[in-house]
Amino acid sequence: MEKRKTAKIEVPLTALRAGETGTVTSTKVDNGRGRIFEKRLLDMGLTPGTRVTVVKSAPFHGPLEILVRGSRLALGRGMAKRILVETGNV
Amino acid sequence: MKTNKLLFALAGNANVGKSVLFNYLTGLHQHIGNWPGKTVERAEGTLHYKGCTIDIVDLPGIYSLSTYSLEELVSRKYIAVNRPDLVINVVDASVLERNLFFTLQLIELEIPMIVALNQMDIAKKKGIQIDVKKLEKLLGIPVMPTVAVKGVGIDRLLEKAIETVKKKPPRKYAHFRYGKEIEERINTLIEMVRNLPFVYPERYLAIKLLEGDEEIEREVRRRDPKIVSAVDRLVEEIRNIHEHTCSAAIVSERYEVAGCIARKAQKLVSPIKTPWAERLHNLTTHKITGYAVLAFLLLAVFYSIFTFGDYTSRLLSDSFRSLEQLLTDLLGTGIWGQLISGGLVQGIVAGVTIALPYILPFYLILYFLEDSGYLSRIAFLMDNAMHKIGLHGKAFIPIMLGFGCNVPACLGCRIMETKREKLIAAFVTTLVPCAATTVIILGLVGQFLGIQWALALYVVNVLIILALGRIAFRFVPGEPTALIMEMHDYRWPHIRTILKQTWFRLVEFIKIAFPLIIVGSLVLKLAEILGWLEPISSVLSPLTVMWLGLPATAGVALIFGVLRKELTLIMLGTLLGTTNFAQVLTPIQMIVFTLVAMFYIPCIATIAALIRELGWRKAIFIAAFEILFAITLGGIAFRLLTLTV
Numbered sequence: 001m002e003k004r005k006t007a008k009i010e011v012p013l014t015a016l017r018a019g020e021t022g023t024v025t026s027t028k029v030d031n032g033r034g035r036i037f038e039k040r041l042l043d044m045g046l047t048p049g050t051r052v053t054v055v056k057s058a059p060f061h062g063p064l065e066i067l068v069r070g071s072r073l074a075l076g077r078g079m080a081k082r083i084l085v086e087t088g089n090v
Numbered sequence: 091m092k093t094n095k096l097l098f099a100l101a102g103n104a105n106v107g108k109s110v111l112f113n114y115l116t117g118l119h120q121h122i123g124n125w126p127g128k129t130v131e132r133a134e135g136t137l138h139y140k141g142c143t144i145d146i147v148d149l150p151g152i153y154s155l156s157t158y159s160l161e162e163l164v165s166r167k168y169i170a171v172n173r174p175d176l177v178i179n180v181v182d183a184s185v186l187e188r189n190l191f192f193t194l195q196l197i198e199l200e201i202p203m204i205v206a207l208n209q210m211d212i213a214k215k216k217g218i219q220i221d222v223k224k225l226e227k228l229l230g231i232p233v234m235p236t237v238a239v240k241g242v243g244i245d246r247l248l249e250k251a252i253e254t255v256k257k258k259p260p261r262k263y264a265h266f267r268y269g270k271e272i273e274e275r276i277n278t279l280i281e282m283v284r285n286l287p288f289v290y291p292e293r294y295l296a297i298k299l300l301e302g303d304e305e306i307e308r309e310v311r312r313r314d315p316k317i318v319s320a321v322d323r324l325v326e327e328i329r330n331i332h333e334h335t336c337s338a339a340i341v342s343e344r345y346e347v348a349g350c351i352a353r354k355a356q357k358l359v360s361p362i363k364t365p366w367a368e369r370l371h372n373l374t375t376h377k378i379t380g381y382a383v384l385a386f387l388l389l390a391v392f393y394s395i396f397t398f399g400d401y402t403s404r405l406l407s408d409s410f411r412s413l414e415q416l417l418t419d420l421l422g423t424g425i426w427g428q429l430i431s432g433g434l435v436q437g438i439v440a441g442v443t444i445a446l447p448y449i450l451p452f453y454l455i456l457y458f459l460e461d462s463g464y465l466s467r468i469a470f471l472m473d474n475a476m477h478k479i480g481l482h483g484k485a486f487i488p489i490m491l492g493f494g495c496n497v498p499a500c501l502g503c504r505i506m507e508t509k510r511e512k513l514i515a516a517f518v519t520t521l522v523p524c525a526a527t528t529v530i531i532l533g534l535v536g537q538f539l540g541i542q543w544a545l546a547l548y549v550v551n552v553l554i555i556l557a558l559g560r561i562a563f564r565f566v567p568g569e570p571t572a573l574i575m576e577m578h579d580y581r582w583p584h585i586r587t588i589l590k591q592t593w594f595r596l597v598e599f600i601k602i603a604f605p606l607i608i609v610g611s612l613v614l615k616l617a618e619i620l621g622w623l624e625p626i627s628s629v630l631s632p633l634t635v636m637w638l639g640l641p642a643t644a645g646v647a648l649i650f651g652v653l654r655k656e657l658t659l660i661m662l663g664t665l666l667g668t669t670n671f672a673q674v675l676t677p678i679q680m681i682v683f684t685l686v687a688m689f690y691i692p693c694i695a696t697i698a699a700l701i702r703e704l705g706w707r708k709a710i711f712i713a714a715f716e717i718l719f720a721i722t723l724g725g726i727a728f729r730l731l732t733l734t735v
Contacts, residue, residue, distance in 0.1 A: 026334065035302070036158055036569045039337060043154035044574055045188055047342035048334050059377035062474040063483070063573050069349065071185045072579075074470040076482060076572030 013064065013075075013083040016054040022085030024050045029082070037079065045069040052085060094142040096255060099169060101196060102180035103189055104151030105463075105578045107208045109133075111180055111238040112148040113587045115248075122594040124702070130164045131504060133594075139248055147174065153188070155195045156298075157305045159507050169199055170289040175255045177203040178247070183213035183220055183235070184579075186356055190348035193229065200263040200291040204232040204254050206247050211237045212581070217361030225355035230264040239584045265293065268343045271331050275300060275324045282317050286310065300325060301337045367580040374467045384471055387464075388490060395451045396494055396525070402447035410439045428619055429612065437611030440654050441604045441695070449599060452491065452498035453592040459487070461583035465505070466575055473573045479556055480563025482573040485515040492522030496692055499524075500699035501599065510568035516703055517712055518559045520692040523551055526655035527688050533659050535684050538672045547684060554689070554723075603698035610653055610694045623665075633721060638686065639728040640679055641666065651687060652694055658687050678731045682724045690720035 016022055024046055029038050045068050046052065055065040055072070063076045102108045113120075116135025125132045133148040149168065150161035157163050169177060179196050181189040196203055205225075213220060226233040234250050236243035267273055279296035288295055290306070298306045299321045311318045325336040332339040373379050414431050421427030459465045465487065473483030481489075488502035499519045506512040523531065536544035563570065617623060623646050627634075630645030638644070643665035651658030662683070663669040671680060691713050692700065700709035 027338075036571065038335070039154075039156055040158050040571065040574055042338055042341040043156060043158065043191075044576075045191065045345055047345050048338055049342065050345075056375070058375070058470055058473065059381075060474050063470055065375065065470065065577070069185075069187045069345070071188050072577045074466065074473070074483075074573055074575050074577050076473055076574065079572040079574060 008086045010084050010086055013052065013054065013066075013080040013085050014057075014077060016085065016087065018054055018056045020087065021051055021053040022087045024048055024052060025084045025086050027083050037082075041079070041083065044073060045071075046083060052083075096142055096144045096176070096252075097147070097172070097174040098144055098176045098178055098251065099147045099149055099172075099174040100178050100180055101149045101165060101169070101192075102151060103153055103182065103185075103192055103576075105461075105576065106151070106180050106182040106189065107238040107584075108148060108151055108180045109591065110584045110587045111178075111206065111208065111236070111244070112146065113590045114238055114241060114244055116146055118590075120590075120594055122598045125164050125168075130160050140252070142252060153192060155192070155199070156301065157303060160509055161507075163305065166199070167289075169196075169201055173201065175202065176251055177201050178206055178251060179203055180206045180208050180238075182578075183207050183210050184216050184218060186213075186218070186220065186352040187345070187349045188576075190229075190351055191345055194266060194344055194348055197229070197231070197263070197265060198291075198294050198297060200265075200294065202254055202259050204234065204247075204251055205229065206238075206243075207233050207235045208238050210235045210243075211240070212579070215362045217359045219357045219359060221355050221357070225351070228351045228355060263291075266347050268340065271328060272300070272340060272343065275328060278324065279317075279321065282314075282320060283310065286313055286317075297340065300328070301340050302335075370580050371467070371577070374464065375470055380467070380471050384468060391455055392494060395448065395455065398451050399447035399495075403443045406443050406446065407439060410435065410442070414439075425619055429615055432618075433612040433615030434608060436615070437608035437653075438604070440611060441600070441607040446596075448495045449498050449501070450592065450596060452495075452502070453595055454588060456487070456498075456502055457588040457591050458583055460505070461581075461588060463578050463580045466577045469573060469575065470577065479518060479559030480570070481511065481515055481518065481559065482571075484573070484575070485511070485518070488515055488519050489522060492519040492524060494525055496520055496522065496524045496696040497603075497699045500692075500696055500703055501595075503703050508568065508571055510566050511571065513704060513708060514559065514562045514566055516700060517562055518555055520696060520700070520712060520716065521551070521555050521558060521689065523548070523688055524655065526693070529656045530659050530687050531684055534671060534680050538675075538680060539677050543681065547681070547688070550685070551688060558719075599699070599702065602702050603695050606698050607653070607694050614650060614653065637721065637725045637728075638682055639732070640683055641674070644683055648687065648690060652691055655687065655693050678728065681731060682728045685727050686720045686724040688720070689716055689723060691717050 010025055011022070013022065026048060027038050027041055027046075029035065050068060053067040055067060057064050057077075061077055063074050064080045066073050066075055100108050100112055112133060112135065115137050117137075119137070120133060120135030122131065122133050124130065130150060135146050135148075137144045137146055147168070149165040152159070152162045152165055155162055155166045177196060179193050181193060193205060207220065207222065207225070210220070220235075222233050222235055232250050232254055234243060234247040236247055238244065268276065276293065276296045279299055280292050283292050283295045283299075286295075288309070290298070295306060295310070299310065299317075302325070307318060307321070328336040328339055334342070374383050414435050417431040417435060418427065421430055459468070465484075468486055469483030471483070472486035476483055476485050484505055484507075485503070488499045488505070491502055492499035496519060499522065500516050503512050503516040503519060506515050531544050531547055535547060617626065626649070627642045627645050631642045634640045634645040635642055644662065647658050647662040647665060650661040663671070666674045668674060675683070691697075697709055697713055700712060704712075
């Protein structure tokens with residue numbers, strides 16, 4: 001199967017503006033550490049291919065409020081930076 | 091009539107109404123404790139229903155059955171090892187997909203179960219219509235709709251539960267299928283683990299091995315390391331096919347199944363508007379109004395807890411004082427009389443005047459904030475600030491409350507998810523100056539040296555919290571975790587559940603704390619009666635006099651402070667023979683004494699709270715560390731101040 005990579009931009013979740021939606025492509029995990037982090041994100045439903053909408057961000061570079069699988073999550077900014085999403089013409 | 095004893099377990103995500111259901115089923119027949127050897131809370135209760143005695147265990151609210159948190163591990167082991175007759179999976183009908191993800195994992199554990207499809211009223215308001223029969227068919231297990239807060243559907247749920255138990259369990263449990271690539275490898279692994287003696291079903295073992303579950307991998311490695319290397323190979327194959335880690339692929343597919351079932355069973359119509367919940371959410375998370383509401387509520391909480399606490403505490407002490415007088419008259423002033431009235435009754439007074447006036451309103455407010463959904467909004471707003479001390483947003487509430495009383499603050503640290511976070515939060519909390527510490531700061535330094543010195547000590551305290559918090563963050567083992575939590579829609583909390591939760595936790599705390607407080611009080615009284623205070627002072631004098639530059643009696647005063655921190659000042663006054671401290675202490679001595687009193691050890695009730703939340707070892711470690719830290723700090727301060735003055 002050919003993967004179409006045209007016209008898709010991959011950015012960290014924190015780059016989305018309030019109200020924008022993206023599709024999760026992957027999570028950046030450091031070697032060794034971050035396994036729990038990845039597992040936790042997966043368990044909360046942020047699996048590859050999931051649509052995520054950023055509702056807003058808490059003041060002073062605080063966590064993001066996101067909509068995932070019909071529920072509202074608060075996600076720490078450090079975590080959100082490591083989630084890559086695709087936006088643009090899908 | 092034959093009596094049937096049954097064991098049911100309630101399992102489900104957080105905030106799905108599980109504890110409401112638990113309280114509805116068990117009424118006042120419940121017991122709150124910890125899981126053996128763990129600091130995870132365990133709620134048990136009994137229900138009599140149609141000739142059956144049913145023990146009900148309320149498992150912690152979790153999102154998954156992996157080993158991310160202690161709660162998840164405890165729940166999984168409980169189900170696999172204790173094999174309850176039935177698991178009732180409480181599901182939030184208004185967030186079906188996320189909840190079914192957990193249901194699917196329970197199904198993988200191959201245990202008799204039914205689903206309580208709860209919060210049907212909220213789902214309806216959100217415009218979600220669920221075809222219960224269809225959902226039942228798709229999941230292959232009974233599904234009963236309920237509205238636990240109104241008691242709707244609970245009788246039918248119980249009927250169905252008992253009917254399900256009476257039926258013979260199927261020889262083979264139905265399970266949903268993953269994609270072909272994963273399913274093939276699961277089957278390969280099932281063949282390999284078939285003969286291993288495990289409490290978990292073989293298919294479950296195979297899936298969890300592929301998911302990289304640490305606990306199961308360790309156990310399998312111990313029995314047959316060859317299997318683990320086979321797992322590594324299979325995991326690599328899946329990674330190559332899916333271009334994601336194997337665990338991501340499995341979890342994705344499981345969520346796919348959950349989403350598919352949810353979409354098939356539910357129909358979305360236009361929601362009956364619930365504007366207040368949405369508007370309240372926007373108001374309380376807004377960058378300006380959010381903080382305004384938070385500040386206002388915090389003040390209100392403080393004000394109400396401490397007005398109530400202060401008033402009842404004084405009322406209780408007064409009535410106890412007359413009792414004490416009565417006892418002294420009755421028993422005389424012999425050694426036994428003194429021990430009972432001075433030691434035993436003092437201990438009980440200390441306990442009662444802390445537990446009832448402060449912990450009772452605290453628990454009520456904590457559960458109210460948690461159940462309504464506001465706690466998660468506070469965490470959202472304060473996450474960034476809490477990162478400065480190595481914690482995330484959820485720790486804000488316990489630490490704020492620490493300024494009032496460390497005891498409920500430590501108990502409040504149970505809202506932290508991992509062991510590591512709980513430990514750091516509880517540790518930081520014990521460093522926060524509580525109301526009793528404030529009495530010392532203001533009563534000694536504030537009164538005799540001026541308010542600017544008292545404020546300076548507060549600044550020092552905050553700096554030390556920042557520093558030690560960061561150090562703890564660096565050195566406490568385990569992986570730091572960031573904030574990730576659901577912010578469920580605002581709802582009016584179920585008051586009866588909150589009252590019961592408060593009551594049973596209060597009882598649990600009293601059981602731990604009272605013996606400690608009373609024994610401590612008795613020991614101190616005995617030392618006093620036997621005239622050991624003088625020798626203790628002289629034994630401690632190298633520390634107090636030489637290192638800290640304090641009068642020798644300060645050592646005894648500090649020892650009494652373990653019981654209640656404000657006692658340090660009272661005892662110091664008694665031992666020095668005056669409360670005009672300016673006559674007997676130099677300004678430097680006052681500052682050093684206050685500094686040591688601020689940090690040197692959590693009071694005995696706080697230690698009890700630490701034991702409840704962290705276990706004996708960590709509680710003792712924290713206490714010991716803080717003694718050493720305070721003495722070191724005091725000695726350094728003494729030298730620095732002497733140099734500069």
